[in-house]
Amino acid sequence: MRRRLTDIAFRTATGLCACVACGLLVVIVWAICQRGWPALSWRFFTEQIRLVGADGGIFYNVLGTGILVLTALAVSAPLATAIALVQAVYLRGRPLGAMLGLFLQVLNGVPSLLFGLIGMIVFVQALGWGKSWLIGGLVLGFMILPTVCVALVERIAALPSRYVEAAAGLGLRRSQIIRSVILPQTKGGLITGSLLGLARAAGETAPIMFTATVFAGATVPRGVSESPVLSLPYHIFILSQDSFDPAVVTKVWGAALTLLALVCSLSLIALPARLKNHEEANNV
Amino acid sequence: MSRWKRPSVTLVVCALLTLVAVFAFMGMLAVFVAQSAPVWRSEGWSFFTQKQWFYRQQLFGIAPMLYGTVVVAAVALLVATPAGIGTAVFASEFLPRRARLAVKVAIELLAGIPSVVYGLLGIVLLRDWIYRALQPFDPLSGDTLLTAGLLVGVMLLPTLMTLSDDALRSVPASQRLAARGLGLTATETALRVTLPQAWPGLLGALLLAGGRALGEMIAVFLVVGRQDNQWPESLLSLRPMAEAGQTLSSKLGGPEINIAYGDPLHWAAMVALGLVLLVLVATLTLAGTLIRRRKPHAP
Amino acid sequence: MSDSAASILRLENVSVVAGAKPILRGVTLDVPEGSVFGLIGPSGVGKSTLLKCCNRLTDLIPGLRVEGSITFRGQSVLGRRIDADALRAKIGILFQQPAVFPRSIMANVLFGVSHLGSVPRRELPMVAERALREVALWDEVKDRLTSSAIYLSVGQQQRLCLARTLATNPDVILMDEPTSALDPQASEVIEQLILRLRGPRSVVIVTHNFAQARRVCDRVARLALVHNIGTVVEIGNPAIVAAATREEE
Ligand SMILES: Nc1ncnc2c1ncn2[C@@H]1O[C@H](COP(=O)(O)OP(=O)(O)OP(=O)(O)O)[C@@H](O)[C@H]1O
Numbered sequence: 046m047r048r049r050l051t052d053i054a055f056r057t058a059t060g061l062c063a064c065v066a067c068g069l070l071v072v073i074v075w076a077i078c079q080r081g082w083p084a085l086s087w088r089f090f091t092e093q094i095r096l097v098g099a100d101g102g103i104f105y106n107v108l109g110t111g112i113l114v115l116t117a118l119a120v121s122a123p124l125a126t127a128i129a130l131v132q133a134v135y136l137r138g139r140p141l142g143a144m145l146g147l148f149l150q151v152l153n154g155v156p157s158l159l160f161g162l163i164g165m166i167v168f169v170q171a172l173g174w175g176k177s178w179l180i181g182g183l184v185l186g187f188m189i190l191p192t193v194c195v196a197l198v199e200r201i202a203a204l205p206s207r208y209v210e211a212a213a214g215l216g217l218r219r220s221q222i223i224r225s226v227i228l229p230q231t232k233g234g235l236i237t238g239s240l241l242g243l244a245r246a247a248g249e250t251a252p253i254m255f256t257a258t259v260f261a262g263a264t265v266p267r268g269v270s271e272s273p274v275l276s277l278p279y280h281i282f283i284l285s286q287d288s289f290d291p292a293v294v295t296k297v298w299g300a301a302l303t304l305l306a307l308v309c310s311l312s313l314i315a316l317p318a319r320l321k322n323h324e325e326a327n328n329v
Numbered sequence: 330m331s332r333w334k335r336p337s338v339t340l341v342v343c344a345l346l347t348l349v350a351v352f353a354f355m356g357m358l359a360v361f362v363a364q365s366a367p368v369w370r371s372e373g374w375s376f377f378t379q380k381q382w383f384y385r386q387q388l389f390g391i392a393p394m395l396y397g398t399v400v401v402a403a404v405a406l407l408v409a410t411p412a413g414i415g416t417a418v419f420a421s422e423f424l425p426r427r428a429r430l431a432v433k434v435a436i437e438l439l440a441g442i443p444s445v446v447y448g449l450l451g452i453v454l455l456r457d458w459i460y461r462a463l464q465p466f467d468p469l470s471g472d473t474l475l476t477a478g479l480l481v482g483v484m485l486l487p488t489l490m491t492l493s494d495d496a497l498r499s500v501p502a503s504q505r506l507a508a509r510g511l512g513l514t515a516t517e518t519a520l521r522v523t524l525p526q527a528w529p530g531l532l533g534a535l536l537l538a539g540g541r542a543l544g545e546m547i548a549v550f551l552v553v554g555r556q557d558n559q560w561p562e563s564l565l566s567l568r569p570m571a572e573a574g575q576t577l578s579s580k581l582g583g584p585e586i587n588i589a590y591g592d593p594l595h596w597a598a599m600v601a602l603g604l605v606l607l608v609l610v611a612t613l614t615l616a617g618t619l620i621r622r623r624k625p626h627a628p
Numbered sequence: 629m630s631d632s633a634a635s636i637l638r639l640e641n642v643s644v645v646a647g648a649k650p651i652l653r654g655v656t657l658d659v660p661e662g663s664v665f666g667l668i669g670p671s672g673v674g675k676s677t678l679l680k681c682c683n684r685l686t687d688l689i690p691g692l693r694v695e696g697s698i699t700f701r702g703q704s705v706l707g708r709r710i711d712a713d714a715l716r717a718k719i720g721i722l723f724q725q726p727a728v729f730p731r732s733i734m735a736n737v738l739f740g741v742s743h744l745g746s747v748p749r750r751e752l753p754m755v756a757e758r759a760l761r762e763v764a765l766w767d768e769v770k771d772r773l774t775s776s777a778i779y780l781s782v783g784q785q786q787r788l789c790l791a792r793t794l795a796t797n798p799d800v801i802l803m804d805e806p807t808s809a810l811d812p813q814a815s816e817v818i819e820q821l822i823l824r825l826r827g828p829r830s831v832v833i834v835t836h837n838f839a840q841a842r843r844v845c846d847r848v849a850r851l852a853l854v855h856n857i858g859t860v861v862e863i864g865n866p867a868i869v870a871a872a873t874r875e876e877e
């Protein structure tokens with residue numbers, strides 16, 4: 046009887062934890078939707094910011110975030126592919142490969158703020174580019190490198206060895222095997238990882254606030270140096286600090302809802318593949 | 330075999346790109362170290378122990394910021410650990426597969442919410458709740474170390490839950506089945522079989538989450554109050570939790586970094602803050618990763 | 629049906645469905661108290677599944693539905709109100725692969741009993757010794773009871789698992805191909821054990837090996853796939869069932 050009660054008590058306690066976690070999600074999403082929904086309109090997405098955020102829309106913010114994120118993708122995808130191949134193919138099973146994996150894990154833990162700081166020191170100050178979308182893209186790309194890379198490495202490691210053996214049996218060189226077997230078979234991992242990385246990059250403020258983005262006065266960037274963009278996260282960051290004007294408050298929630306929708310849709314697209322991979326890896 | 334003698338173009342390109350990435354990181358470390366050198370020469374260890382930071386007087390002590398960082402991370406872990414591990418245990422030990430996946434999806438979505446959105450929620454909702462809840466302690470505002478800690482705690486929840494779930498799942502199903510076959514309840518199985526074998530993974534999860542808590546900037550910045558030089562009368566006192574404070578990351582994220590550029594020593598001090606943060610977080614992350622790699626000791 | 633007093637486990641018209649796929653249909657059999665009852669049949673016919681039905685381990689496999697009636701000492705086993713954990717303490721199970729916990733040998737033997745609370749704490753060492761002696765492991769491990777169990781050989785691990793089950797003092801022990809992971813000598817030891825268990829306890833054993841069935845079983849049930857669903861096609865004396873099977877092949 047005592048064991049039965051303990052069982053029930055423990056189930057209830059852990060179940061409550063789960064309810065709290067899931068409840069938090071509901072409360073947060075509800076809070077954002079409820080406040081942000083009234084702000085959404087056609088004009089909100091097509092006009093540019095006016096009256097320090099109290100009027101107008103977020104067209105150039107969405108555009109700027111898009112530019113940053115796509116640049117990050119262009120930076121991280123080739124780098125991640127190269128590193129993943131080196132780690133999981135060329136250095137497979139060697140200590141150096143394991144060290145590369147560890148390096149990626151540590152890189153994954155580095156606070157995004159520090160990526161922004163280093164971007165500022167190197168590009169904005171030392172190279173004298175000033176704030177630029179390109180720096181933001183580089184910094185974000187470097188930041189999401191581990192995410193993309195790890196997704197790809199997992200896929201490569203999970204690739205049945207008979208594919209590779211079959212190709213090797215046909216006399217293909219290793220580079221040919223990579224191009225004809227490994228990359229085509231694992232491009233799903235690259236896509237999943239990139240989507241996750243993009244979702245993360247789109248929501249980050251810290252890496253771009255010193256390097257790439259301003260609150261107002263930028264449109265479509267021309268050139269590289271001194272060509273910042275607007276962005277959604279920085280917009281929210283600045284507006285939320287003086288959130289007393291009700292007009293501003295509505296707009297900032299609208300921007301938050303937009304950002305949330307953007308980020309969630311990116312990670313939702315990647316979700317099925319991720320869960321499947323995860324379950325297989327743990328052979329449930 | 331002569332086939333592997335000449336390196337292929339693919340190998341050369343891959344190796345070069347990898348080296349670029351590795352050296353970029355090493356370069357980053359080097360820049361941090363080099364640019365912070367002046368402050369180490371002028372302050373030495375007192376950089377860590379000094380309780381005052383007044384850049385006009387060239388006083389650079391980060392003890393209060395270290396204190397704030399530790400308090401925020403501790404509160405966050407205190408909140409997130411039971412909830413995160415509890416959720417993971419519930420999902421992996423008691424829920425059928427379908428429901429477990431549903432919980433995982435919810436948690437992944439929670440993980441995807443950008444920190445600036447958490448910050449906004451913190452400013453608009455949490456800050457007021459805390460202000461009201463702390464009335465007996467007479468706070469100046471809702472911007473406190475406690476607020477920041479709670480907010481970061483919510484942000485850590487998905488990390489902890491996902492990593493703990495991995496750890497629990499890596500315990501072989503045969504172990505659970507054997508325990509249940511002996512007549513143990515699901516709870517006894519979880520407490521006596523699964524958790525003891527998953528502990529390296531759980532500890533690793535805690536360390537990784539701790540690393541994230543130390544480095545989180547935006548959300549902390551918005552609700553911590555950013556009050557410099559807040560050193561508690563007693564290290565064990567809970568009173569400072571109800572007051573504003575400053576963390577390493579909120580200091581670095583603030584406008585002071587733009588002022589600092591003109592003054593070599595001040596700039597070095599700011600970069601040194603970043604270096605300290607980097608070393609702390611990298612140590613935790615490295616330790617967490619290494620511990621997590623230790624697989625449970627079972628056939 | 630007249631000797632129901634003497635049957636300890638009785639399955640009547642038991643069917644198992646996994647999702648929409650039927651695995652077993654219409655299984656009816658009687659395990660007389662104190663006997664060794666064998667289950668033989670081709671791979672994938674559902675022997676392991678049938679075994680897990682008897683102590684409700686099927687509860688832990690999502691998507692499995694068990695229908696029909698299973699009674700243990702005349703009391704129904706299926707049904708929500710039954711305390712399945714208590715039931716499993718009475719009907720122990722031994723798996724094909726030994727699943728020892730990464731703890732000391734002592735802790736492994738006492739793992740079940742120490743939770744059931746049926747034995748006072750200070751008597752536990754005696755229980756452990758008795759169980760280890762019963763499986764003929766005592767002499768091999770008595771000097772290293774506190775060292776980890778995972779360094780034992782597979783055969784020793786299998787006996788340790790049996791000792792662990794015996795320590796909880798079950799009435800029935802279900803064994804799922806207990807010797808298939810072992811070499812002939814270790815198998816021999818386990819077979820001797822089974823013969824010694826018979827009487828005070830009842831055993832239901834799954835085996836692929838007719839010779840083994842003939843050596844240890846009092847009765848065997850042969851399962852086969854009929855329309856791709858497993859069912860019992862023959863019950864009887866092991867020698868006769870084995871002969872009939874050989875003729876069929
Ligand atoms: N959870 C499940 N979901 C779906 N099908 C299952 C499940 N568990 C078992 N099966 C199926 O039930 C059938 C019987 O499986 P079982 O393991 O009981 O066979 P077995 O007779 O013990 O075989 P073996 O001699 O190889 O151990 C198999 O066809 C298997 O694929």
Ligand SMILES: [Mg+2]
Binds near residue numbers: 675676677804
């Ligand atoms: Mg089987």
